[in-house]
Amino acid sequence: MTLPEIREAVSVALEAIRLNFFRSLLTTIGIAIGTLFVCLMAWLLYGLDTSLNRTIASLGSDMLYADKWDWTGRTRWTEVRSRKDITYWQARAVIEGLRTAEFAVPLVWARGARISAGPITTTDAVVTGTLSLYGKTPSGTTAAGRFFSLAEDRSATPVAVLGYKVAQQLFPKQNPLGKLLHIAGIPFTVIGVVEQQGTIFSSFEDEQIFIPLPMFVRLFGLTKRSFVIAVKAGSEERLELVRHELRGVMRRVRGLAPEAPDDFSINEAQAFREQIAGLRQAVWGTGISMSMLSFVVGIIGIVNIMFVSVAERTYEIGLRKAVGARRRSIALQFLIESALLCLVGASAALAIGNAIALLVRAAIPGTGEFLTPYIPPHHMGIALVVASTAGIIAGWAPAMRAARLHPIVALRHE
């Protein structure tokens, strides 16, 4: 196939579409809708994944959390509820027993405490008791100020490190560092603010106030609380090793008989991946099946219109063949026409899809945190490739019919 032939095929195809512009537009609606579904699906999944990766990064990909609760929700709810709390003493024993981990640190939460800063009072924040080491995990990394020190830990100094949202809520438009804060009536000095961590999967991280564990014990006591042991493995490669040890130590500390099942869960950030696997699948399933349906309908429409196009131009095909056009030249002309038809539809769909992306972000609060205001470009690229492939598939049979026309028979047709 030579360049002049290819250029001729393209210009003939363009002219054919231009001459029947509205007909072309109508036949391409199915493809357009299919493309729109694919793009919106890709856009949603892209948003979900972005958010998910941020969640995992903020929790730390090399972190394990030994907890009474199962984050994946795979263990039966009734079973989880019947588990005994992890006590402070158990947590300490586990942390002391671990050998392979980089470090481990206890976490304990109290909800509903009355918290006030100047005129503002809230009971929404979660007070988290932990140790200075927590400042070395991704979730304890400060954006401003610092995490509390070992000395402050030991001496039960009343200092607090705020989650991103709490900081905004209690100290709107102010720098919270050095300010005073009352937790259950006791004054604390704010010494740091943690980086924003929350995503659609969990806003909880940003609603915490971290205080030294001894202070926590003094305020809320130790009973009726289940501790979580945050374990930093050191690297993702060490996760398995550390998990294995952690499980053994937990079982020993909890005094489980060899045949008894675990009465705790070892959670990790990856658990969120499993959690949204279902959501992902639902989005995928809907998107793919809707777009497949539209594509099938679209392809049928285009096959039809391409046969019409071949019939309308039989004489022209005869003439081109009479002066030496080979089968592939004629076939190419029609394949390009149907591919272009689909590309027109797909381009319209991309324009609409991008408009929807912008509108949704603007209209629904909160979506801006994880959705991009445009369809991800590589997905637009994929959509265009898929659409033109659909066009080529749709154009195949008509193009072959055109290519095989006998020149004399075609010339007589009119």
Add this chain to the structure above:
Amino acid sequence: MDTPLIVLEKLTKVYSTGAEDVYALRGISLQIRANEFVAIMGPSGSGKSTLLHILGCLDSPTSGRYLFRGRDVSQLNDDELARIRNREIGFVFQAFNLLPRATALKNVELPLIYAGVPAEERRQRARAALEAVGLGDRLSHRPNELSGGQRQRVAIARALVIRPSLILADEPTGNLDTASGQEIMRLFSELWSQGNTIVLVTHEEYIARYAQRIIRLRDGRVESDTPNPEPLSVLVTAEDSHDIAGNS
């Protein structure tokens, strides 16, 4: 140049249209040399067009051999025939057969596109061909802006532009008035005198008299094959040819 341009051996063509077979050609054997000007005549349905289509590689014979420049082309496939049509044979139809939306220039360029000739050379050659048929001033006219005679000249230019070794024409004057027909015939005559080989189908005796040799068909067979010792020359004036037309 001793081998004839065209050798036909017992060529037959049978159309099978459901109920009964139509024997369009029943064994044609003949030879045509380079730079001959042949007219094919015969009653309607005698197989003239069928023969010309096979000569022009637009169709394949049912049996028999067709040697074109020494090469057997009777069993070639679609694309191989297309290549010969594209490079070797200029075909002129009765109904002009131009692309209606394309300019004269674009119409004449068409075969060159499929020969892979680059745009610039294509335009030059197409313009030269249109000038050769006296349409140098009509390059950007579309078929519906041209007279019948002019359209047929465009078609002839399109046949010429590939520098064919054979020009075929099926009743090229059939859709034209006498004067335009004469002009077209003078053009063919001139092309012949420049060394082209021309085979032309016609119903009309006065058209055939431009040719050097007249083959008459009847019922798919060659009825007669006679030389025309004094073909009408290019130099014959318009009035003379009107007389001839009137007398025939």
